[in-house]
Amino acid sequence: MDKKDNEQAAVAEERQMRKTVWEEKGISRRDFMKFCTAMSAALALPVTFAPKIARALDEVQRPTLVWLEFQDCAGNTEALLRSSSPSVAEIILDVLSLDYHETIMAAAGHQAEDALMKTVREQKGKYIAVVEGSIPLKDDGIYCCVGGKSARDLAREVCGNAFATIAVGTCAAYGGIPAAAPNPTGAVGVKDAVPGATVINLPGCPLNPDNLTATVIHFLTFGKLPATDSQGRPLFAYGKRIHDNCERRPHFDAGQYVEQWGDMAHRRGHCLYKMGCKGPETWHNCPIQRYNDKTSWPVGAGHGCVGCSEANFWDTMTPFYKRLPNVPGFGIEYTADQIGAGLAIATAAAFAGHGVISALRRNKDTEGKKEE
Amino acid sequence: MEKLVAKYVWEWPVRIVHWVNFLSILTLSVTGIYIGWAKTLAHDPSQYVMGWMRFVHFVAGYAFTISVISRICWAFVGNEYANWRTFVPWAFKDGRKNMKETFLFYVFARPRPPHAVGHNAMAGAAYLWVFLLYLVMICTGFALYAQYAPGSLLSRAFGWVYIFGSSQGLRLTHHCVMWLLLAFAIHHVYSAWLMDVKEKDGCMSSIFGGWKSVHEEE
Numbered sequence: 001m002d003k004k005d006n007e008q009a010a011v012a013e014e015r016q017m018r019k020t021v022w023e024e025k026g027i028s029r030r031d032f033m034k035f036c037t038a039m040s041a042a043l044a045l046p047v048t049f050a051p052k053i054a055r056a057l058d059e060v061q062r063p064t065l066v067w068l069e070f071q072d073c074a075g076n077t078e079a080l081l082r083s084s085s086p087s088v089a090e091i092i093l094d095v096l097s098l099d100y101h102e103t104i105m106a107a108a109g110h111q112a113e114d115a116l117m118k119t120v121r122e123q124k125g126k127y128i129a130v131v132e133g134s135i136p137l138k139d140d141g142i143y144c145c146v147g148g149k150s151a152r153d154l155a156r157e158v159c160g161n162a163f164a165t166i167a168v169g170t171c172a173a174y175g176g177i178p179a180a181a182p183n184p185t186g187a188v189g190v191k192d193a194v195p196g197a198t199v200i201n202l203p204g205c206p207l208n209p210d211n212l213t214a215t216v217i218h219f220l221t222f223g224k225l226p227a228t229d230s231q232g233r234p235l236f237a238y239g240k241r242i243h244d245n246c247e248r249r250p251h252f253d254a255g256q257y258v259e260q261w262g263d264m265a266h267r268r269g270h271c272l273y274k275m276g277c278k279g280p281e282t283w284h285n286c287p288i289q290r291y292n293d294k295t296s297w298p299v300g301a302g303h304g305c306v307g308c309s310e311a312n313f314w315d316t317m318t319p320f321y322k323r324l325p326n327v328p329g330f331g332i333e334y335t336a337d338q339i340g341a342g343l344a345i346a347t348a349a350a351f352a353g354h355g356v357i358s359a360l361r362r363n364k365d366t367e368g369k370k371e372e
Numbered sequence: 373m374e375k376l377v378a379k380y381v382w383e384w385p386v387r388i389v390h391w392v393n394f395l396s397i398l399t400l401s402v403t404g405i406y407i408g409w410a411k412t413l414a415h416d417p418s419q420y421v422m423g424w425m426r427f428v429h430f431v432a433g434y435a436f437t438i439s440v441i442s443r444i445c446w447a448f449v450g451n452e453y454a455n456w457r458t459f460v461p462w463a464f465k466d467g468r469k470n471m472k473e474t475f476l477f478y479v480f481a482r483p484r485p486p487h488a489v490g491h492n493a494m495a496g497a498a499y500l501w502v503f504l505l506y507l508v509m510i511c512t513g514f515a516l517y518a519q520y521a522p523g524s525l526l527s528r529a530f531g532w533v534y535i536f537g538s539s540q541g542l543r544l545t546h547h548c549v550m551w552l553l554l555a556f557a558i559h560h561v562y563s564a565w566l567m568d569v570k571e572k573d574g575c576m577s578s579i580f581g582g583w584k585s586v587h588e589e590e
Contacts, residue, residue, distance in 0.1 A: 229522060230531075244520060255414040255421030265412065274410055281519060281539040316538035323408065324547060325540050336544055337409060340551025347555035351562040357480060358566060 056221040064127040067101035070151040072133025076169040079206035129162040134171040135193040138186025173201035180314035201232040205308035242279035245287040276321040277304030376585040396436035403429040453490030459500040461493035
């Protein structure tokens with residue numbers, strides 16, 4: 001009986017402890033459980049995993065997280081901070097000890113850089129590095145330096161010694177906009193700059209902070225990173241095409257298309273396929289997760305997908321408002337199909353001409369044949 | 373004047389492949405133009421116009437693929453007129469001579485084409501390129517089709533195609549090659565008709581029945 005009493009006391013004590021972590025921050029137990037359930041859904045796990053996630057978050061062991069910014073616009077940081085406050089997601093990053101983040105840390109100058117290096121030294125192989133922005137390699141990486149060190153050297157040092165690196169946004173994952181042709185700085189993603197590092201890519205412009213939270217929670221719950229595809233993207237977030245989960249998909253299959261911005265079809269919410277939507281060639285969970293606390297997302301708001309979470313999207317998905325890329329060597333006013341139809345007509349004309357000449361030569365040939 | 377006799381040239385697999393190709397290319401082009409150049413044809417979302425267009429396109433794509441693979445196999449087991457050698461005439465002395473003479477005929481520098489029982493040398497050479505275009509269409513087509521199921525058998529089988537370009541690049545290639553094949557079809561019908569008229573060899577009807585009229589000694 002004593003043993004049971006002790007257990008009950010321990011449970012009560014644990015509950016009290018939980019209260020101090022979450023309820024102090026203004027999150028009720030109910031909201032916390034709702035969040036855990038939503039995260040199990042985001043990770044494509046059965047709802048029975050929600051208690052496991054809750055337990056993991058209660059018993060969180062505060063892994064250290066450092067957030068590096070290189071050639072970026074801080075858009076991913078913004079996306080994270082735009083979560084309604086105080087959100088559980090934000091607190092997750094509080095609970096993780098966020099030792100270094102240029103945009104939001106209080107420390108500055110050498111003090112901040114020393115803190116970063118201290119983490120790298122003392123927590124080698126244990127901390128998580130988050131990288132935002134691309135890394136320039138051209139001319140010894142001089143195009144992006146922080147505290148006198150090039151982004152490449154910093155990334156090699158910090159990401160190379162981390163338990164894992166999460167590349168947030170398309171720039172960190174693939175080089176993104178800085179890597180667009182002609183890529184003057186030789187920008188690349190983290191995986192290319194630090195080949196040996198364990199990198200998980202969360203592309204998107206910006207990334208969806210829910211996917212970052214879910215990735216971190218997966219790590220806290222299971223002690224490992226989520227399953228990824230061949231490009232290092234977690235399958236729970238990048239396993240399906242936008243097109244296949246799109247709310248406008250029934251209009252695509254039916255054959256109802258927006259032909260012009262603001263036309264009747266556009267106002268009725270028909271498919272944006274003809275307006276150049278790149279949903280059919282982009283893998284991301286935007287239609288489900290949505291942005292800004294699930295308020296909306298581009299296609300939901302009436303604009304086609306530009307494929308921002310795909311590698312080289314700036315070069316390969318343009319023109320954003322047309323179905324197909326321009327044909328090299330032809331003016332932008334011609335589509336591939338206009339050029340192709342022209343080719344077919346020219347062929348028909350050429351052979352019609354050949355046929356007329358052949359017909360005129362016919363008599364002569366027949367005479368020749370008789371002579372044989 | 374030499375006497376003409378009937379000769380069985382195109383075996384039944386060759387003819388079947390030809391007509392399956394004809395029907396599937398026609399179907400693929402019509403549905404493909406709709407898929408690439410979609411028009412609003414539905415009045416309410418319960419219709420399935422694009423859905424059916426895509427379904428027919430994919431079924432025709434499978435039929436076309438099987439047909440092309442069958443023809444490639446037949447190039448190794450069929451008769452001499454279906455053999456792979458007829459598609460690389462430049463590799464043989466006779467073929468080179470035949471190519472030159474056919475070319476001179478096409479540019480009106482020779483009154484009559486050299487005699488050929490199966491494909492003339494220029495046609496055989498052209499079909500090699502057409503078959504390469506077929507393979508480009510099949511590979512880009514299946515690579516794009518497999519996008520709906522990343523990690524599936526289909527996407528693993530055609531994943532290598534993406535080393536040649538982005539998904540938009542492959543899409544553009546798929547469109548452009550369709551127009552090249554349609555231009556080829558125009559040329560193909562015209563040339564067959566020209567040979568039929570000039571050579572009186574029954575070229576046009578041979579693809580239905582398999583028999584051509586040839587000179588007696590052959």
